[in-house]
Amino acid sequence: MQFANVLRKRRKELHLTQQQLADKLHVTRQTLSRWENNLSYPNLDTLVNLSEFLAVPLDILLKGDGNLMVNKISQDVRDKDKYKRYLMIVSAIFILIFLWLSVLGYGRASQNEWIDRFNPFGKFYN
The missing domain is CATH 1.20.5 (Single alpha-helices involved in coiled-coils or other helix-helix interfaces)
Structure with missing residues (x-):
């Protein structure tokens, strides 16, 4: 599963809005929306914070299908x-x-x- 799909699915499982998650990560809602729509990716330190907050291992976030994020x-x-x-x-x-x-x-x-x-x-x- 791609990073964007994992992020969106886990956010919805935790019953969080984009704004709530963005506030927790200290980013804008638009930034989070771009991540969920596969238009951009977070930097590494934000990715670590995201992994901890969503309780999703980093390798699941990073690997996904085709390693697009790792390549990017x-x-x-x-x-x-x-x-x-x-x-x-x-x-x-x-x-x-x-x-x-x-x-x-x-x-x-x-x-x-x-x-x-x-x-x-x-x-x-x-």
């Missing part, structure tokens, strides 16, 4: 790592550009000819 969570983790790597590369490029411009600015301010020789903007000021 795994993909999210991989995407997060990929974006983190991109952010590090872009940050390094900005830092290098800042350092290069700082060196050029220092060379121009101190009239250091050796540094000024590499300044592509300095030629316009002479």
